[in-house]
């Protein structure tokens with residue numbers, strides 16, 4: 261099996277960690293996993309083991325049931341589940357199948373330990389004292405190597421080399437690997453292989469890369485009240501000052517008991533409401549009537565829900581079997597005191613606000629908002645609300661751009677519609693650059709000759725006028741006036757929005773402190789033929805929905821002219837057809853980028 265076949269269905273990056281035994285793979289992973297968790301990465305690990313390993317313990321029900329013939333044994337609680345499946349195979353287990361068993365919606369990355377011989381991208385670990393040969397010399401899939409001080413590497417080694425004790429360096433490498441990773445068959449925003457010097461137009465990916473190289477994250481942090489922190493980005497890791505939940509408490513309205521297998525009737529000694537607690541210590545055979553969320557009395561270990569109880573004269577009896585520890589939420593089971601609750605660089609939404617509130621925090625460390633100045637250009641462009649002059653159109657671009665900026669959480673400076681004279685443009689651009697981190701204009705970046713914006717941009721700053729091989733949004737100006745970034749977006753209303761999503765959004769997110777942001781992309785089945793051209797990325801407006809089988813499918817919104825703003829209103833996603841795709845027929849898979857983040 262080649263690597264594409266093994267990783268064909270992977271939605272998250274997969275990196276092998278390979279080494280001969282004795283190198284300290286597990287020791288390193290035990291430090292690396294918490295460091296990657298700290299950086300916001302949720303991890304799964306697949307580990308190759310000896311043929312007769314077992315995770316179960318003789319005497320446990322699951323062990324006994326397996327040994328008496330259950331070929332698959334799934335044991336689960338509300339916090340953990342484990343599937344033990346007997347499977348005799350010749351040779352190594354099938355990694356593709358194992359990867360398919362991981363719930364990839366719940367992790368950001370999979371690390372694979374073992375499976376040294378598979379052509380999977382791998383990090384090699386090497387210690388001289390183990391006395392084994394290098395793997396990278398005969399395995400092209402090694403992406404980097406981490407070695408100890410005594411290792412002698414060949415002089416002509418071309419791989420990234422790290423110190424095996426440099427945890428941060430290794431975590432940086434893995435973070436970068438994950439950021440650069442693309443699923444098999446993924447090329448949207450990439451290129452069909454024509455990223456060479458002879459190419460006249462930039463690919464979308466090249467444009468994004470050039471822009472991101474110039475973007476510096478804001479360095480000023482400030483404090484935001486929790487209630488006003490929506491869409492701000494955390495400037496520090498938040499560690500929990502308390503256990504969540506704070507007390508071991510009841511998950512049900514019912515009776516807390518000190519479980520006694522020999523007791524069939526418990527004496528009710530008190531009642532505890534949420535917000536109160538029972539002072540005494542429960543003795544075997546005693547129960548306390550308890551409400552959901554109330555702290556578990558000392559001595560109690562189990563809660564039985566009220567529906568299963570019959571109380572009579574301070575005595576309570578229960579139906580059914582009672583498991584030790586049932587319906588009890590342990591203190592700190594969500595977040596323990598001191599544990600990382602949310603990492604820096606996380607955008608704050610409703611869930612984050614709720615979580616931070618549950619820790620008792622009401623002031624949050626956040627990066628300051630970038631200031632973004634926006635204006636429109638063109639003599640034909642009129643302010644909505646004012647009379648429309650002959651042969652003119654109302655300004656829509658300033659509203660779509662500002663709407664998206666507000667959704668992103670930027671501070672917007674509205675500079676209106678600029679008068680089409682060189683002096684007016686120069687004054688406005690200079691003023692905008694002096695007060696903003698980013699200036700966004702629309703219109704006048706193509707080849708028309710009625711606009712002054714191009715010569716003025718060139719005079720005041722260092723500006724490139726690019727042609728991106730995409731549709732819509734082919735012309736794009738990008739550069740700087742002093743330290744202020746300048747985006748000249750194309751005038752056509754859909755082109756403005758698409759260019760904003762693809763180029764301005766990643767730049768602003770990087771500036772706002774969200775490292776390695778990537779747009780959400782899903783695979784959907786096209787229900788109709790779609791226009792494509794090899795060498796050009798198409799961003800068609802689409803309507804995605806689940807079909808009767810629960811699968812994601814997408815159709816276009818119809819006519820795709822780059823002035824047809826109603827296509828953005830009708831649609832709920834961009835259909836991204838990459839440069840290599842010669843045709844899209846009904847039933848073919850395409851990538852979709854939902855609007856949800858911005859519109």
Ligand SMILES: Nc1nc2c(c(=O)[nH]1)N[C@H]1C(S)=C(S)[C@@H](COP(=O)(O)OP(=O)(O)OC[C@H]3O[C@@H](n4cnc5c(N)ncnc54)[C@H](O)[C@@H]3O)O[C@H]1N2
Pocket residue numbers: 636637638640641653654655656657658702703704705706707708732733734735749750751752753755822823
């Ligand atoms: N000979 C060529 N003509 C055009 C080319 C080309 O390569 N060669 N490219 C086309 C493409 S693609 C685009 S996109 C547009 C972009 O041109 P500009 O950025 O110079 O935009 P304008 O010409 O100023 O305006 C285009 C279009 O958009 C309307 N517009 C402008 N501003 C607004 C606004 N604020 N709100 C609403 N609509 C706006 C404007 O009236 C025009 O209809 O150039 C093609 N032409």
Ligand code: MOO
Pocket residue numbers: 730731732733734735750752755822823
């Ligand atoms: O590329 Mo233009 O953006 O077709 O409208």
